Amino acid sequence: MGCEERDRAERTGADTGVPTFEGNPLSEVGHVIGVVSGKGGVGKSLVCGMLATELMRSGASVGILDADITGPSIPRMFGMGGRHVTTVGNLLLPEVSDAGIKVMSANLLLANEDDPVIWRGPILAGAIQQFWSQTSWGKIDYLLVDMPPGTGDVALTVFQSLPVEGVVIVTSPQDLVSMIVGKAVNMAEKMDVPVLGLVENMSYVSCPSCGERIEVFGPSHLAETAEAYGLDVLGQLPMDPRIAGMCDAGTLERDLPAGMLDDAVALIRDLPDHSPATPTDAEVDAVAGATPPHVGACPADEASSPEGAE
Numbered sequence: 001m002g003c004e005e006r007d008r009a010e011r012t013g014a015d016t017g018v019p020t021f022e023g024n025p026l027s028e029v030g031h032v033i034g035v036v037s038g039k040g041g042v043g044k045s046l047v048c049g050m051l052a053t054e055l056m057r058s059g060a061s062v063g064i065l066d067a068d069i070t071g072p073s074i075p076r077m078f079g080m081g082g083r084h085v086t087t088v089g090n091l092l093l094p095e096v097s098d099a100g101i102k103v104m105s106a107n108l109l110l111a112n113e114d115d116p117v118i119w120r121g122p123i124l125a126g127a128i129q130q131f132w133s134q135t136s137w138g139k140i141d142y143l144l145v146d147m148p149p150g151t152g153d154v155a156l157t158v159f160q161s162l163p164v165e166g167v168v169i170v171t172s173p174q175d176l177v178s179m180i181v182g183k184a185v186n187m188a189e190k191m192d193v194p195v196l197g198l199v200e201n202m203s204y205v206s207c208p209s210c211g212e213r214i215e216v217f218g219p220s221h222l223a224e225t226a227e228a229y230g231l232d233v234l235g236q237l238p239m240d241p242r243i244a245g246m247c248d249a250g251t252l253e254r255d256l257p258a259g260m261l262d263d264a265v266a267l268i269r270d271l272p273d274h275s276p277a278t279p280t281d282a283e284v285d286a287v288a289g290a291t292p293p294h295v296g297a298c299p300a301d302e303a304s305s306p307e308g309a310e
Contacts, residue, residue, distance in 0.1 A: 021129050021161040026091055026136040029063070029143045031271050034158060034167040034193070038180035040071075040149035043201035044170040046247065047237070047261070048146040049077045051168070052101050053253045054265045060141040063094060065131050066105035067158055068148045069124050070117045075107045079250025084108055091136040099253045102140065104131045121153040128157050142268065151187045159191035165271060166196040168234060168264060171225070173203055173217040178225045185229050196267055197232035198222060202239045213238075234264035 023029070035048040045068065052062045066074040075081060078097040085108045086093045094102040106127060107113045119127070137143065145164065148154045158164065169184045171177045181198065188195050200222045204213040216239060226233045237260060246252045 021133045024091060024133060024136070026088070026138065028139040029137055030141045030273065031268070032143045032145060032162055032164050033196070033268060034145045034147050034164050035170065036147045036155065036167050036184050036188075037149050037170045038151070038183040042149075042170050042172045043237070044068075044149060045073045045077070045146050046243070047168070047170045047199050047201060048144050049074060049247070049252050050237075050256060050261055051264060051268070052142075052144050053099075053256050054258075054261050055142055055144075055268065056099055056101055056253065057258070058265055058269060060269070061100070061139065063102035063104070063137050063140045063143045065128075065135075065143055065145045066103065066107075067128055067131070067145050067154055069106045069119065069127055069154060071148065072105045072107040072117075073247075074103055074146055075105050076113070076250060077247045077252050078103055080105075080108065081113055081250060088136055091134055092130065093136055097253055101253060102137060104135050104137075124154050125157045125161075128154060128161065132162055151183055155187065156191075159187070159193055164193050166194040168196050169198050169231075171198055171200050171222065173200060173215065173220045173222070177221055178228065181225050181229065185231070195229075195231055197234035197264065198226050199234050199261065199264060200236045203236040205239045232263075232267070234267065235261045237261075 033051075035044055035051065037044040048064060052064050055062045064074050066072045068074075075083065075095065078101060080095050080097065080103060083095050085095060085104065092104065094104040095108055096102050106117050110117070145158055145162065147158060147167075167184075167188050169181060169188075171181055177200075185195055200220060202217065203220055203222075204215050206213060220236065222233055222236065225231075243252075243256070246255045
C-alpha cells in the first residue's frame with residue numbers, strides 16, 4: 001500500500017482493522033465532541049468535566065464517554081465513586097450525576113475504583129465499542145469524549161469509529177506546548193476531524209491577597225500557538241486549589257464557578273443540528289429483550305480480561 005493509499009485508509013478507517021461502530025435504537029446523540037491533549041498531566045479530564053457542567057447549565061442534555069480507559073477520573077469528579085453501571089436488555093446504562101450528566105467509564109465497571117485496567121489494544125477498542133454501541137445513552141444533545149492523552153490506539157479508535165464532529169485541545173503554558181499541540185492538531189487533520197479550538201489550563205495563579213495574576217510556568221504562548229495553527233482560543237483556566245477540591249469531593253457540577261469556558265460552550269452550542277432518527281417500537285423492544293452484554297468484551301474474540309488480550 002502506497003503512502004497516499006495508507007493515509008486515506010487511516011482517515012476513513014478502511015483496511016485498518018478498525019470498524020465504524022454502529023449506534024443502537026436507545027441512543028439519540030446529537031453531537032459528539034472529543035476533548036484531547038497531546039500529552040498527559042495538562043488537565044484534559046478537568047476541562048471535559050467543566051465543559052459538560054457548563055453545557056448542562058446552559059440547558060443542554062449531556063453525557064461523557066470516558067475513553068481514558070486506563071486512567072479514568074470522570075466518575076470521581078461527578079460524585080460517582082463506588083457506583084456501578086446496570087443494564088437494560090443487552091445495553092449498559094450510564095450512571096447519572098445529581099444534575100443529570102450521564103457518564104460511562106471503566107471505573108464504573110470495576111469492583112473497586114482503584115483496581116488497575118491492564119488491557120491490551122484490542123480489549124481497549126472493545127471497551128470503546130461497548131461504551132458507544134452497547135450503551136443506552138437515551139436522547140442527549142452532546143456526548144463529550146474524554147480521550148486518553150497522546151495519539152495512541154484508543155485515540156485512533158475513537159477518531160475512526162465514532163462520529164466525532166470536532167475536538168477541543170487542552171494545553172498548558174510551558175515552552176514545549178507548540179510541539180505538543182502540533183501533534184494533536186496533525187492527528188485530527190489526518191483523521192479529517194475539525195479542531196474547534198484551544199483551552200489553556202494552569203495559565204496562572206491569582207494572588208489571594210491582591211488578585212494579581214502570577215504566571216507560575218512563565219508567559220503563556222497560547223496566542224502565538226493558536227495563530228500558528230489557525231485555531232481559536234476558547235479559554236484560559238487558572239490553577240485553583242478550590243477546583244481541585246471540588247473534583248476530589250465529587251462536587252464539580254454543583255460548585256464550579258460560572259462562566260469559566262463561555263467561548264467554548266458558545267462554539268459547541270452553535271454547531272449545526274442533525275438530530276438522529278427516533279427509533280421504532282420494534283427496535284426498542286428488540287434491544288430491551290436481549291441478553292446483557294459481556295462487559296469489556298473484545299469485538300474480535302469476546303475476551304474480557306488481560307489474559308484474553310494476550
